Amino acid sequence: MNDYKLPDSAHIGGVRLRVKEMERALQFYRDLLGFTAVRGEDNTVTLSDGQSPPIITLAEHPDAIPKPRRTTGLYHVAILTPDRPALGKVFKRLIESGYPFDGASDHVVSEALYLPDPDGNGLEIYRDRPRETWVLIQDQVQMDTKPLNVRSLLDDADSSAWTGIPAGTIIGHVHLHVSNLARAEAFYADLLGFDVMQRTYPGALFMAAGGYHHHLGTNTWAGAAPPPARSVGLDWFDLVVPGAADDLMRRIHAAGLPIGMDDSEAVLVHDHDGNYVRIVGE
Numbered sequence: 001m002n003d004y005k006l007p008d009s010a011h012i013g014g015v016r017l018r019v020k021e022m023e024r025a026l027q028f029y030r031d032l033l034g035f036t037a038v039r040g041e042d043n044t045v046t047l048s049d050g051q052s053p054p055i056i057t058l059a060e061h062p063d064a065i066p067k068p069r070r071t072t073g074l075y076h077v078a079i080l081t082p083d084r085p086a087l088g089k090v091f092k093r094l095i096e097s098g099y100p101f102d103g104a105s106d107h108v109v110s111e112a113l114y115l116p117d118p119d120g121n122g123l124e125i126y127r128d129r130p131r132e133t134w135v136l137i138q139d140q141v142q143m144d145t146k147p148l149n150v151r152s153l154l155d156d157a158d159s160s161a162w163t164g165i166p167a168g169t170i171i172g173h174v175h176l177h178v179s180n181l182a183r184a185e186a187f188y189a190d191l192l193g194f195d196v197m198q199r200t201y202p203g204a205l206f207m208a209a210g211g212y213h214h215h216l217g218t219n220t221w222a223g224a225a226p227p228p229a230r231s232v233g234l235d236w237f238d239l240v241v242p243g244a245a246d247d248l249m250r251r252i253h254a255a256g257l258p259i260g261m262d263d264s265e266a267v268l269v270h271d272h273d274g275n276y277v278r279i280v281g282e
Contacts, residue, residue: 010239011210012216012239013238015234016056024119028118034093035165049165064119072226077121078125080170082127106149108129110213112124174237178218184271185205188218204218237276238278252269
């Protein structure tokens with residue numbers, strides 16, 4: 001155990017997802033969810049609300065294969081809407097399109113919809129309840145998985161005309177399948193500096209900076225086998241560390257971890273299961 005902690009302002013930035021067919025992916029992310037899409041180089045597209053920096057990058061890999069269900073890697077990327085009316089508006093849009101859901105839950109601190117993208121990459125679309133309503137017992141935020149009151153959510157939906165994903169939508173957290181929770185805690189909490197916010201869920205661990213309910217979830221629900229290298233899934237997620245990225249990089253160097261660089265020369269490190277984190281200053 002060490003006393004290093006991420007600054008309270010640390011958060012998840014963007015994510016990069018591997019997809020097999022870009023046009024199929026864009027029919028979902030751009031045409032249905034309403035993200036503004038900008039094509040880049042090397043078969044990539046960035047997605048945003050049209051006003052803010054991109055939060056999702058799609059990378060096309062025509063030879064990609066589906067990720068086997070019982071493997072480590074991405075469980076879901078969680079897209080955080082600004083409030084309940086915004087979430088209700090997205091929910092109504094998805095229902096009217098007939099798009100399939102995996103589930104819907106009330107987690108006490110948040111309300112969440114679960115669905116796959118066309119490649120099977122897991123998504124959560126959610127809204128947070130006000131932080132002052134969250135309950136902490138001995139520094140553990142109290143969360144649960146209850147049925148979502150979908151009728152109430154639709155009743156509270158923003159009734160204005162659909163113009164795209166709500167402004168202010170961000171990536172709230174990332175949830176990963178890992179092979180071992182102790183090793184996940186050693187990497188994400190002891191080394192990178194997240195606080196453990198909830199450890200009572202069977203087979204799961206939730207971590208965050210600044211008292212958030214979780215910026216990162218890890219679980220062992222899918223077993224320990226790694227996915228094939230060609231699978232669709234998560235390339236990396238951004239850990240944004242305003243004003244303290246250099247301090248974190250010194251810790252990573254001192255730990256002797258292998259460090260990679262992406263095309264923008266951002267630093268990439270990975271956990272014991274090969275889940276990549278891109279360290280970003282701000």
